[in-house]
Amino acid sequence: MNADLDRTRPIWRQIAAIIQNRIDDGTYPAGSRVPSVVDISTEFEVAASTAQKVLGHLKSEGLIRTEVGLGSFVEPKS
Template sequence: MTVDLDGPEPLYEQIARVIAARIADGTYPPRRRIPSEAAIVEEFAVSRPTARAAVQRLVEQGLVQTVRGKGSYVVDTPQT
């Protein structure tokens, strides 16, 4: 799965979908951290606000919870 830099869909939505797919396939297991905002910036070549928006989208979807000062973690049982 790749992001389409020139497509109509917002980049943060595309990145959130890629990370959600990795959560679903077990790449990022429950109770483990997803990549940091800095790592998302580097991997997807996007700005920090875009990376932050992608993580926030995952939080809104109930897939991830953010722990202040520690990072963002996959939830035990995703809320769908």
């Protein structure tokens, strides 16, 4: 597990917050792809199901959109 993650809090929420911070600071600008399930799983050393939960949460928050076969992309800020 990634050393920056706190085992006392839900891991998927921590990863979602990290990706949200990257969106907010422009690391992932509007329209750009965010990491895939495989990329998140590899970077944070978590199961694919955890990575999928992260992307599902970000989508439900309106931060990203998914396009089948293409990936997930940052939504423009409104």
